[in-house]
Each structure stands twice: as C-alpha cells, then as structure tokens.
C-alpha cells in the first residue's frame with residue numbers, strides 16, 4: 107500500500123475495485139465503514155453484490171475481466187469534465203498526453219457497452235472520486251488475477267495520478283495483500299529477480315554487496331517464477347524443489363498440471379506444519395514450528411513490521427523454519443551460524459536500506475515500524491511518494507482493454523470467478539483444521555443466480571457438476587442474486603471441490619499471475 | 634480553542650473542550666466505574682453506573698456522556714454518588730444469576746468487581762430471575778442472556794464497527810434482551826462471528842466456547858502475536874495455560890486493529906494444537922512415509938541437493954518460500970537458494 111490502513115477513515119472518497127474487503131480483509135472493511143460514517147463517498151467496482159457493494163454509494167457492477175475498460179472510462183470522464191489535478195500532472199508526472207489520447211477512445215458509451223455499467227453510474231462515480239480532497243483506491247486479487255493483471259495495476263496508478271491522489275494521507279493506490287506475510291516475503295527477496303528490499307540481482311553493485319556479505323559467489327541471472335517453474339519441470343530444466351510452507355497443488359491454477367509436475371521431480375523436500383496436498387508428493391517432509399511457536403517479524407500490507415512472540419512450544423520434534431534452514435545450509439558447506447531470529451533480522455537490516463533503521467528493540471518499544479525506515483532515528487513512513495516518486499516523475503502508462511483469455515461459449519456457457527469467504531483462508535491448511543471455523547463452514551457452496559439454477563433444475567443445496575476444459579468438480583450450489591445470471595462463484599478453500607482444477611493457467615505475460623477471476627465453465631445437476 | 638480547567642475530587646485538571654468528565658477523570662487516574670461506555674461508540678447512557686456529582690447541578694450526571702465545563706467541580710465518590718451506584722448494582726443483581734463460582738467471567742467481570750468495590754453481596758429487591766435458554770448452537774461462543782445487563786456495547790460494536798447488524802435490543806421492559814431479530818439463534822442471523830461483542834461484554838453473557846473449563850483469567854499468560862491469516866496484520870493476545878492455547882483476545886492498543894478482529898484471527902488459532910500437526914521428519918520409502926531423525930532427514934536432503942547440483946547445476950533447483958512464514962525465515966530461504974548459485978526462488982504471493 108502507498109498509504110496506511112489507519113488513514114482510510116480520513117478519505118473523502120474510496121474506490122474499491124476487485125476486492126471483497128469485508129470477507130478477505132475484514133478489519134480493513136471496518137475502516138472503510140468508518141470512512142463512510144465520516145461522510146466519504148464509496149465506489150465499489152465488483153461483478154458481485156458484496157457487503158461492500160451494499161454499503162457503496164455507487165456499485166459499478168462490471169462484467170468480470172473488464173476492469174481496464176472501466177478505469178479508462180472513469181479517466182475519460184475526469185479529463186472530459188476537467189476534474190483532473192493539473193498542477194500535480196505538470197509537476198510530478200510524465201506521459202500525460204499519451205494517456206489522454208488513449209483514454210479518449212474510451213467514451214462512456216463504449217465503456218458502458220464493454221462493462222455493462224450504466225453511463226450515468228460511470229459519470230457519478232468519476233465525479234465522486236475526482237471531487238474528493240483525498241481519495242484512496244483499494245484493490246485485491248480481483249485486479250491482479252487476470253491475464254491483464256499488470257495492465258489493471260497500471261490503470262489504477264494512472265487514475266490516482268490523474269487526480270493528484272499520491273503522496274498525501276488518506277489517498278494512494280493500495281493493494282490489500284492476501285497473506286499475513288506476502289509483503290514480507292517480497293521484501294525479503296523471496297522473488298526470482300531481486301534480493302531484499304527489491305535490490306536487483308542483475309545490478310553488479312548489489313551482487314557484489316551480497317556476495318561479500320554472504321561469502322559466496324552469486325548468479326546475476328534472474329530465476330524462474332513459481333508458475334513458470336512448473337512448466338520448467340516438464341521440459342526437464344527443474345529437477346529438485348525445496349518448498350517451505352506453501353501448498354501450490356491447491357493454490358496454482360490448473361491444479362492437475364501442478365500435481366503432475368511435482369510427480370516428475372527427482373527430489374522434493376517440503377517443510378510445513380501439516381501434511382498438505384503438496385507435502386504428500388515429497389521425498390522428505392520436515393516438521394516446522396507454527397507462528398505461535400517462534401519469535402519472528404512479519405510485514406503487513408501497509409509495510410508495517412511487527413514482532414510476533416512464541417506462545418507455546420512446538421509439538422514433538424518440530425523446529426522453526428530458520429533453524430531447519432541453518433542446519434541444512436551447514437550440511438551444504440555454507441558457513442552459517444545464528445543465535446536466534448534477532449541475529450538474522452540484524453543481518454537482513456544491514457543489507458536492506460528500507461529496513462536499515464529497524465531492530466527488535468525498536469519494534470518492541472515502538473510496537474511497529476513502517477518501511478522505508480532508513481536509519482535508527484527515522485520514525486518510519488506511513489505514506490509514500492511525498493514530493494517525488496522513487497523513479498522521479500510518475501509515469502502515465504496508457505493501457506488498452508483486452509478481453510479475458512477464455513470467454514464463455516456454447517460448450518462452457520458460464521463465467522467462473524474464484525475468491526474467498528470470511529471463514530476460511532486460502533487453501534484451508536490452517537482454517538480447515540480449526541474446529542469452530544470448519545464446523546461453521548464445512549463445505550463449498552457454488553454461488554449461482556436463481557434464474558440459471560431454475561433453467562438447470564437446481565434447487566438450494568443441490569449438488570452440481572462444474573466443468574471446464576481442464577477438469578471438473580462437484581459441489582453444492584447456493585442460489586443468490588449476489589452473482590448475475592451467467593456468472594458463478596466458488597472459493598478455493600476446499601480440496602474436495604478444488605476450484606483450481608477448473609481455473610485457467612493462462613498467465614498475465616508480465617507478472618505471471620494466473621487468470622483466476624475469469625474462466626469458462628459448464629454447470630449441470632450432478633448425480 | 635483554549636483548554637478547559639476544572640476540579641475533580643479536589644484535583645485541578647486541564648483538558649480540551651468536548652472532553653467528557655469520564656475522560657478528564659481518567660487523565661487524573663481516577664477510576665470511575667462504567668458498563669456501557671465504549672470509547673469507540675457514540676455514548677448511549679444506558680447504565681448510569683458512571684454517575685458523578687457536579688456542584689451546583691441538581692441531578693447526578695452520567696460522566697461518560699457529559700462534557701466538561703469551565704470551573705466545574707466534580708466529586709466522583711461522594712455519598713450521593715455511592716448511594717446511586719449501590720442502588721444500580723442492587724437492581725442489576727436482583728435479576729442476575731448468582732453462579733459466579735462457575736461463571737467463566739469470574740475475575741474479569743465488571744459486575745463482580747463493582748459489587749465487591751461497593752460492598753454489595755445481595756439484593757434487597759425481590760427480583761425475578763430470567764430463565765432464558767442458552768444460545769450455544771454455533772461453534773464460536775455461548776450467549777447467556779440471563780446474565781446480560783443490557784449495556785448495549787455488543788449492539789454498538791456489531792452495528793457501527795463490524796456492520797453486520799446481527800443483534801439489537803428486542804422486546805420491552807423486563808423482557809428486553811439483545812439478540813437477533815425474532816429471538817433466532819445467532820447462528821441463523823447475519824452474525825459473522827468476529828467476536829468483537831464478546832470482547833467488550835462487561836459480564837458473563839458472551840463466552841467463547843473454546844476456553845470453557847480450561848482456566849481462570851489469573852492463571853493465563855497472554856502472549857502477543859500477529860494474526861497468521863490475511864495481510865492486515867492484526868495483533869492478538871494468545872491466552873496460554875500449561876503450554877496450551879486456550880483463548881485469544883484482540884490487542885486494544887494494536888497499531889492496526891485497535892481491538893478489532895475477524896472470525897479467523899479471533900477463533901481460528903486452534904489449528905496450532907491440531908492432532909494432524911507434523912511432529913517428526915518423514916522420509917518416503919517405497920511410496921510410504923517413514924519417521925526419521927533430524928540427522929537422517931537433513932543428511933538425505935543435503936546429499937540429494939549436492940547430487941543434483943553436481944549433475945545438473947544450480948539452476949536445476951527451485952525454491953518456494955512462504956508468504957506465511959516470518960521475515961527471518963524468508964530471508965534465510967532466499968539466502969540459501971542464492972548461496973547454492975541460483976535465483977530460482979519465489980513464493981505464492983500472486984495467488
């Protein structure tokens with residue numbers, strides 16, 4: 107997030123696009139509600155009638171996968187009606203003319219055609235967003251999980267810059283990260299092209315710094331992304347895999363493909379807290395301590411680093427991941443020794459400018475710190491891009507709407523979107539082993555519009571077979587007007603009805619994110 | 634605007650205009666009892682236990698609702714005040730079940746604390762005790778409306794903060810209760826089981842199921858953790874007794890959550906003690922997992938990794954790090970992969 111969660115209640119307008127906030131980030135949805143109580147205009151762009159959509163002043167019920175067209179349409183109106191922040195555009199950005207040309211093509215009428223949102227709603231939403239003193243955009247996977255995911259993110263940034271909503275409180279572009287430490291994993295360099303703090307592996311100075319600090323030679327060639335690595339197993343480039351606490355079998359699009367890939371590996375080691383669907387494929391499984399059993403730091407979606415303390419001992423012989431990794435590194439001839447997680451944090455901070463001013467004692471005394479925090483006197487940074495962007499001028503990047511890779515047809519007439527509900531989390535590794543959560547929501551219910559259900563002879567709770575070009579699952583349906591006719595929705599929490607057997611592993615070409623939000627399926631009564 | 638000067642229990646204090654008497658007193662460390670007051674909600678003045686005497690005012694005033702005024706002179710424990718509070722407590726007690734010995738709330742119940750403070754052991758009122766059935770069909774918490782003192786904090790949290798609007802005051806007079814419309818069980822309401830009502834209930838009317846019979850508040854150690862679920866980063870106290878987690882509560886000073894949680898953080902911690910946790914290293918032999926020692930398992934991993942490095946080079950390895958584990962774990966994971974000579978490291982952030 108460019109801005110902080112605590113600033114949301116101060117926003118004059120909030121645009122939520124592709125985020126079912128009240129289910130995926132409930133506590134953030136409380137802040138949105140607070141903003142609305144304070145008088146903020148709320149605009150929600152979502153194909154489904156989510157709780158946030160019900161709260162919204164303007165619900166833009168767009169067709170799945172038409173986000174870029176919608177955002178271009180909003181910008182078209184803002185420019186046409188002269189609601190832009192000229193001063194900000196002149197002083198802080200470049201490429202405006204190109205953007206203007208591009209969005210000129212997206213007249214409200216054309217956008218309405220593509221998205222299914224009424225022209226009057228487009229206009230009202232654009233005006234409400236542009237009129238606010240500070241307006242915040244919140245988005246989640248609904249934006250990134252498309253073949254056009256990177257375009258979507260660029261579009262969101264275009265809109266924020268056009269209205270000068272960067273570098274000030276209660277504004278900005280705010281991706282709500284899905285997992286507790288996604289932000290931290292990225293910050294720590296668990297990415298194929300960067301070390302900690304997004305320092306590029308291809309930069310010779312960076313390479314030399316890390317090489318010297320770690321006492322080993324390092325490669326300057328960017329590595330493979332998780333999704334690409336699955337293909338690389340098939341063509342024989344990847345032979346062995348180490349997996350720590352992830353369950354790609356359930357979380358990767360086209361799960362069948364991921365399973366076959368893991369089977370082909372010469373060697374797979376998984377360290378995790380449970381025998382996950384992925385661990386079952388491993389040659390060696392190492393028992394890890396859970397979050398409640400070790401001291402460590404986590405970085406939330408607003409770049410806030412916090413310490414989590416050990417509450418109970420790990421079960422049996424389970425050990426903290428860092429201890430396992432240290433022991434393995436020693437066996438592989440690396441000269442590693444750490445007295446504890448604090449020593450690791452200190453080494454990391456010494457190599458990472460954005461974390462350089464942080465230490466366990468500061469995190470304990472000050473409760474939390476938001477990066478960048480470059481030195482030990484720095485209070486941390488609640489919002490980014492004040493006065494200038496990290497690259498200097500903010501770049502407008504015109505983007506065109508492209509339809510999703512797979513659209514419904516005669517054989518597969520429905521659009522399937524996947525997501526989450528509030529009681530389970532991700533692939534359910536943890537929540538489905540929580541007694542109250544599992545008791546409360548033990549099975550998948552596919553959301554389908556009552557009209558569609560009637561045509562298919564489906565009643566509430568009936569089992570249905572959902573099939574795509576990649577696989578099929580059986581799950582019960584719930585009849586609801588949350589989805590439009592022609593649209594069905596499933597979560598990916600349940601391995602017995604794994605939605606990712608159906609989803610399309612077509613990738614966004616830049617970010618390599620699978621298109622989870624749109625694929626074509628057929629639905630019929632089962633059994 | 635300039636600060637307002639007033640005197641509370643003989644001590645001078647200066648506060649911003651708009652401050653309530655309650656807040657001004659707290660600034661001096663004076664503890665005025667409250668039931669219904671919630672710093673995050675609009676005051677509802679329901680319970681009146683917070684009354685104080687203001688000189689030259691005719692009636693006692695509810696300190697949680699009344700703003701300070703210049704040169705106000707306030708007495709928080711005067712004879713009149715104490716008498717009024719005792720009367721309120723006796724009234725509540727008149728129809729409150731007296732099963733404190735086994736009540737889960739014992740030790741952190743405001744009703745108990747204030748009765749103790751004002752020496753109330755029984756009620757002179759011949760009250761009618763309610764006999765409502767427990768609402769315990771949901772797996773998260775028990776609602777015992779016989780113990781409810783109708784302070785309304787749960788209703789406010791549910792409507793104003795969560796927005797679920799699952800509960801409200803229903804009925805009138807003596808038969809008023811808080812709950813879902815038509816007296817339905819909470820499981821059939823729009824409740825999303827965030828537990829925020831449970832965490833502010835001053836008495837034993839809302840009790841988390843997981844901890845029932847497992848330990849008293851004073852036996853429990855509270856350990857601060859960060860929620861392992863979504864990226865919001867709520868801070869949560871895990872309640873630990875004898876090496877087991879028996880409950881959780883929000884950190885009211887949490888920099889992100891300010892005492893708020895959702896169902897996963899509030900009730901979803903028990904997977905930590907699942908029977909299915911992995912407790913020993915496992916090596917697959919002929920298709921089945923066999924338990925092994927750490928040395929055996931790690932030696933085998935090291936041998937296999939070295940073998941692949943020798944035969945195919947470092948780029949034949951791929952490492953998947955985790956968006957669930959700590960920064961320290963992630964740092965070491967990428968350091969390991971890179972030290973072996975490959976940048977093939979990623980995690981499931983995109984998913």
Ligand code: SF4
Nearest residue numbers: 791824825827828830
């Ligand atoms: S648990 Fe949350 S949603 Fe349910 S009644 Fe309490 S406050 Fe409302």
Ligand code: SF4
Nearest residue numbers: 781782784785787834
């Ligand atoms: S249930 Fe508890 S919080 Fe709710 S009104 Fe009754 S006493 Fe107050």
Ligand code: SF4
Nearest residue numbers: 860862863867895898
């Ligand atoms: S309590 Fe809920 S909102 Fe807070 S971090 Fe956990 S899952 Fe996210």
Ligand code: FES
Nearest residue numbers: 669670680681697
């Ligand atoms: S606490 Fe003031 S009226 Fe209840």
